[in-house]
Amino acid sequence: MATFTLAKALNDGLRKAMEDDPKVLIMGEDVGKLGGVFRVTDGLQKDFGEDRVIDTPLAESGIIGTAIGMAMRGYRPVCEIQFDGFVYPAFDQIVSQLAKVHYRSRGKIKMPVTIRIPFGGGIGAVEHHSESPEAYFAHTAGLKVVACSNPADAYHMIRQSIASDDPIIFLEPKRRYWEKADFDPAAEPGPLHQARVVRPGSDVTVVAYGPMVKVALDAATAAEEDGRHLEVIDLRTLSPLDSGTVVESVRRTGRLVVVHEAPTTLGMGSELAARVTEQAFYSLEAPVLRVGGFDTPYPPSRLEEDFLPDLDRVLDAVDRSLAF
């Protein structure tokens, strides 16, 4: 066992992946000498050289487009998009190119490209630094999308993503980068594309991922004082979506609240609501409720505490669910 911050766990996971496979490359803005603006790639260029940890020109489409070319020749690029709001210039290369290479080549070309994106708000940043773009990518066939919520998952999930032969959008909860936890890096991780029940309960299922898992767990602790037992699921994989774990839980609790920072309209909560309705209709005691960002642009940072779901908004939804 050792203590890691989430950022350091990612750093160690990247280092291990680079040691294990000489084809693994890191590319992005400021990832080399600086070690990334969040220091996730700290020290890697020093140890693996400029050919494997590449400080790129400032052009996101270029980062993903050249990574595709490298992957076509057998490399496994790990691209860093510096902030969530900067991914859009690369949108065509991600959704029209990267996502489709395997399909359009009828499986002849694999695309083992990992795109790391620090996502979500809560750090008092200027605009375009606090967004949650996951639904765009989860909507895109050919991509896989995962989000880690804690240091142990960060370490294992980044390694599993890099080892995957499919392109993976890897979402990092930037406001949790500095949170610490103990874990054993040598322990065998579970499958990448599986949700996890992180707190068992019997009254209401609360699903969250990335930065909102902590909020959901805090809400469950608070609800316990009122004698309400929330079951908290860390979704971990947004595409493919492990709705099976959620449906199984809802069959027991009869109630579901989905929490994310992204606006609720057409978000992950909408898809989960649809699937649970399709697969567990007769188990539901209440409609599926969504707690998320509003359908507005992300507000200036002095308003973000009002925009972002917090413990009270989760508990409010739990109350509404139980009132049915």
Next chain:
Amino acid sequence: MTLGDIGVPVQSEQSGGPELVQLLTPEGERVHHPDYPLEVTAEEVRDLYRDLVLVRRLDVEATALQRQGELGIWASLLGQEAAQIGSGRALRPGDMAFPSYREHGVAWCRGVRPGELLSLYRGNDFGGWDPSETNLGLYSIVIGAQTLHATGYAMAMQRDGGEDASIAYFGDGASSQGDVNEAFVWASVFNAPVVFFCQNNQWAISEPIEKQSRIPLFQRARGFGFPGVRVDGNDVLACLAVTRAALDAARTGQGPTLVEAYTYRMGAHTTSDDPTRYRLASELEIWRLRDPIERVKAYLSRSGEADAAFFESVQEQSDELAGQVRSACVDMPDPHPLDIFTEVYAEKTPHIDAQRDGFAAYLDSFEGVQH
């Protein structure tokens, strides 16, 4: 301030300007260029001629197949044969080519079979060839996106060592795309072994080159920090020599080159387009006199490097190819409905499998329907 004041030349007349590299004039006269010496045997010129004739025939046949409803659409290469055959024949087996969607001549040089080329335009797949077998990437429909792939691929070649190079094909319209400009930046700062081969065919559907650039395209390379050269795109020998030199520079660590092959799209943008709406027939007449095939024929005849029997044999081969193209197209089996679900991911997901099974069961529910 006028254009002259800021040193920006206005787009030159249609001749390509004084910097055009030419080794074979439109009249079929062999000329020499100090920077691009080219030793070619009579047999090599005959082979190039054969390639030019055959890809034009393939193109004509494909256009006919589209008119007969056998292809959904076709993007004709008419007029651009020399640019594609010249550059395509400059490639070595280990080089990697990244085409746009009109590079049938390059595909021909990479050994792609007619059926594999037509299946995309028939709507059966997204290109039937294996990129790793042919060293030809799949066609790129999104304009310019492939230039970044070519650059990344070249960076991978750089890391692998050896003397391979990649080449990106794109057009004058693509030169306005962000991706192409980003590819230029990347290739330049990483000194990547990539050749940017721009076929300036003067038209991006209905938009003339003046809507894309105020300076000749090859001059843009200078601003990115690598050489640019304008070659007569209707001169197969010049395209061969210039591309070979650019590839050699890439192989030997001298980084990227932009080659602007100055040519003309003789036909419509695609079979869905009507160029009479936006350009004059007189322009076409000027370019007809610069036909890429006629000049090679004139040269071969005049020099005595080919006789009537040779031209006859090429004609026979061309007729034979037309038949092969036709049967490869019409005999192509339709794809299976469940092919929709294949190879979405390298590592399968239960969700797609479930959708596939559900759709299969739905299809089975129709009595008497086989699939």
